[in-house]
Amino acid sequence: MWDYTDKVKDYFFNPKNAGALAEANAVGEVGAISCGDALKLMLKVVPETEIIEDARFQTFGCGSAIASSSALTELVIGKTLTEALEMTNQDIADFLGGLPPEKMHCSVMGYEALQAAIANYRGEEWHDDHEEGALLCKCFGVDEGMVERAVRMNKLTTIEQVTAFTKAGGGCLTCFDGLEACLAKVNAEMVAEGLLAEHEAYRLGGTSQAVVKQKAREMRGFVKAPEEPKPAPAAAPMISLDQIALVPPPSSAAPSASGGLTMLKKIRLVEETIEEMRPYLRQDGGDCELIDVDGNTVKVKLSGACVGCQMSSVTISGIQERLAVKIGLPFRVVPV
Amino acid sequence: MTPVYLDNNATTRVEPSVVAAMLPFFTEQFGNASSIHAFGAEVGGALKTARRELQALLGAEHDHEIVYTAGGTESDSTAIFSALESLPDRTEIITSKVEHPAILAVCDHLEKTGRARIHRIGVDKAGRLDLDAYRAALSDKVALVTFMWANNETGTIFPVEGLAEMAKAVGALFHTDAVQAVGKVPIDMKSSVIDMLSLSGHKLHGPKGIGALYVRRGTRFKPLIRGGHQERGRRAGTENAPAIVGLGKAAALALQHMEEENTRVKALRDRLEAGIQQRIPNCFVNGDKDDRLPNTCNVAFEYVEGEAILLHLNRAGIAASSGSACTSGSLEPSHVLRAMDIPFTAAHGSIRFSFSRENTDQDVDRVLDVLPGILEKLRDLSPFWAGTNETPKAFKPVYA
Known part of the structure; x- marks a missing residue:
């Protein structure tokens, strides 16, 4: 279960200002039932003073969504619209004594609802219909504008944070490139405006996309995280696992297609693979020579620093994995 | 209150009589079952009894068809890797979209690293398997078919016996993740064609950290964990004697x-x-x-x-x-x-x-x-x- 503060629990179990507000003259609705949370914020604004006299909410969502909504109403009652517009989602989180990082999107939902309600009062169109820039995340209906605001307001610098604050990228993650571009763009603007240190900013191409994407998926429990690769000791001839992981996997049709490989072709492919790995082995003072290919068994001779090295089994399985990825057939690599 | x-x-309370059965194996009969001396021998005898108790719950023909593991997840991994290694000419796996992550995450990994092609069979709105899609995916390239016996979230039962027969017809191995089924529905492996079956101790009022993989006698098998002769070389590592005894007792109670x-x-x-x-x-x-x-x-x-x-x-x-x-x-x-x-x-x-x-x-x-x-x-x-x-x-x- 989540580590909710006592205040979150209190505002969830005994929400203040819950229910419909009949005399509301400002209404903001955000989220959708399909996304797992939705909030309808209703405000009663005194026209002469623009003071928010009363606020109520209706929320479909988890504990922190309900608590955040209730906190929002407590925060805005008595404020003028101008004051209310200055509020950020962080104010909601702070009011509750903090939210678990994965639940920050609940506070963002509150912020968005407030903006929407005030826009509604002023007769403006609240751009929650994905017309504010492109719709980035189709799974959760998050547009570019919302991502930009969340990044700017909370100084977000990673894709993981963007997902925690906006839910964008929390589903299929096909929007990864779009999220990345948006995050990098806003971070660059923030650096130019002096709001963010340059080294903190997210830069396109700063990290291998494959690695970042994999990390984002792991964080969300989509795939199991691989063991942290240990840094290779200088003398040990070991193929770092990321060097292998970066090779794109073959299409799923590859294994069957390569079933009809001729022996000659197979040997050539094996040779090629070993050739590709040789620089990494040499770097560590080792070497590897192909002796024979017998069916799916590849016989190799390790030499140099590889001989007697405890890491040689890692090297062997590295070659094996590389062969499987490259040729699409399971090979057994045997040192002779 | x-x-x-x-x-x-998710998990069950360990039955107090199971705990009582386990306790002597921590401080009194603490020997290593592999040892030649009296300390080892008395543990060996208890493990044999426990194995027979689990055998009875599964209705297995031979007690050596049981391979103890550290739990359902390890049993699942063992079954998948064993099948791929035992049938090197076959590189496909058939499973369902509703399996436990212990199956799905391993399949994802195998697919990602190019070691196997995965067929994930869908279900209908009641959670029943799409048999036509399954039939269409079967071929002589399939090394393993793995379908859960019962779903952990909805309890929906798959007709594993029939599914296994279809797999056998193309020469594939059949494994079932029966973690939720064992102890809740009658199982009789003697009269089944299922090759491998995973179970977990803590789902049937036994201890956590112990499970088993049933491997039908004669099934081609490669161990996941090597380094000892335990479990007839199929799962190395000193036997977790207290947990095995506990699982035996829990199995006897489940049958009862x-x-x-x-x-x-x-x-x-x-x-x-x-x-x-x-x-x-x-x-x-x-x-x-x-x-x-x-x-x-x-x-x-x-x-x-x-x-x-x-x-x-x-x-x-x-x-x-x-x-x-x-x-x-x-x-x-x-x-x-x-x-x-x-x-x-x-x-x-x-x-x-x-x-x-x-x-x-x-x-x-x-x-x-x-x-x-x-x-x-x-x-x-x-x-x-x-x-x-x-x-x-x-x-x-x-x-x-």
């Missing part, structure tokens, strides 16, 4: 209570299910009502979110679980409910109650007592419910 524990598909599980426990489940549907509008049961574990009840409540229900239940001393996104840390509802095409409106509000023989009539009363109030309260908060007394939107589930 005594807590009401209705999350037995099998009938109760399918009568009294089932009646409790049915009464809860009927009571909920009587008292609470806009809810329906997930899963195959005709072919389901006797202890599992998965109900979808429309217009509310699962975590909110669980937090209220927890405050009332009732433990259950949810397929909602918010409880898991992911942002999407459970892969099982999504595969069943349960609408998002209801998937987010799905709650699983899972019983065991330790539950009582009072437990059901307690839930029926507090749950309607919780739903009412949360629905009043929900903008989609609108607080009216009428049904907000005509709700005719096609899947109920």
Whole structure:
């Protein structure tokens, strides 16, 4: 279960200002039932003073969504619209004594609802219909504008944070490139405006996309995280696992297609693979020579620093994995 | 207030007599079963008895068909890797979209690293397997077919016997993740064609950290963990004697209570299910009502979110679980409910109650007592419910 503060629990179990507000003259609705949370914020604004006299909410969502909504109403009652517009989602989180990082999107939902309600009062169109820039995340209906605001307001610098604050990228993650571009763009603007240190900013191409994407998926429990690769000791001839992981996997049709490989072709492919790995082995003072290919068994001779090295089994399985990825057939690599 | 524990598909309480059976093997009979001296011998004898007790629960022909592991997850991994290594000319695996992550994550990894091609067979709205898709995926390239016996979230039972026969017809190995089924439904491996079966101790009132993989005699097998002769070389590592003894005792008790599980426990489940549907509008049961574990009840409540229900239940001393996104840390509802095409409106509000023989009539009363109030309260908060007394939107589930 989540580590909710006592205040979150209190505002969830005994929400203040819950229910419909009949005399509301400002209404903001955000989220959708399909996304797992939705909030309808209703405000009663005194026209002469623009003071928010009363606020109520209706929320479909988890504990922190309900608590955040209730906190929002407590925060805005008595404020003028101008004051209310200055509020950020962080104010909601702070009011509750903090939210678990994965639940920050609940506070963002509150912020968005407030903006929407005030826009509604002023007769403006609240751009929650994905017309504010492109719709980035189709799974959760998050547009570019919302991502930009969340990044700017909370100084977000990673894709993981963007997902925690906006839910964008929390589903299929096909929007990864779009999220990345948006995050990098806003971070660059923030650096130019002096709001963010340059080294903190997210830069396109700063990290291998494959690695970042994999990390984002792991964080969300989509795939199991691989063991942290240990840094290779200088003398040990070991193929770092990321060097292998970066090779794109073959299409799923590859294994069957390569079933009809001729022996000659197979040997050539094996040779090629070993050739590709040789620089990494040499770097560590080792070497590897192909002796024979017998069916799916590849016989190799390790030499140099590889001989007697405890890491040689890692090297062997590295070659094996590389062969499987490259040729699409399971090979057994045997040192002779 | 005594807590009401209705999350037995997550884990069960270890039966006190099981704990008592285990205790001597920590401090008195602590020997290594492999040792030649008296310390080892007495442990060896106890392990043999425990193995026979588990053999009886599975209806296995030979006691050496049981390979002890550290749990269901290890058993699943062992079965998958063993099949791929034993049949090197076959590089495909067939599984379903509703398996436990212990199967799905391994398959994803094998696919990603190019070591196997994975067929993930879908299910219908009641969670029943798409047999046509399965038939179409079968070929002589398939090394392993792995389907769960019973689903952990909905309790839906797959017809594993028939599925296994289809797999055998193309020469593939058949494995079933029976972690939720063992101890709840009768199993007789003697009269089955299933090659491998995974089980876990802590789902049947045994200890955590122990499980087993049944491997039919004569099945081609490669170990996952090497480095010792234990389990006839099929799973190296000093035997976890206390846990194996505990699992044996738990298996004996499960066999003894099998009938109760399918009568009294089932009646409790049915009464809860009927009571909920009587008292609470806009809810329906997930899963195959005709072919389901006797202890599992998965109900979808429309217009509310699962975590909110669980937090209220927890405050009332009732433990259950949810397929909602918010409880898991992911942002999407459970892969099982999504595969069943349960609408998002209801998937987010799905709650699983899972019983065991330790539950009582009072437990059901307690839930029926507090749950309607919780739903009412949360629905009043929900903008989609609108607080009216009428049904907000005509709700005719096609899947109920």
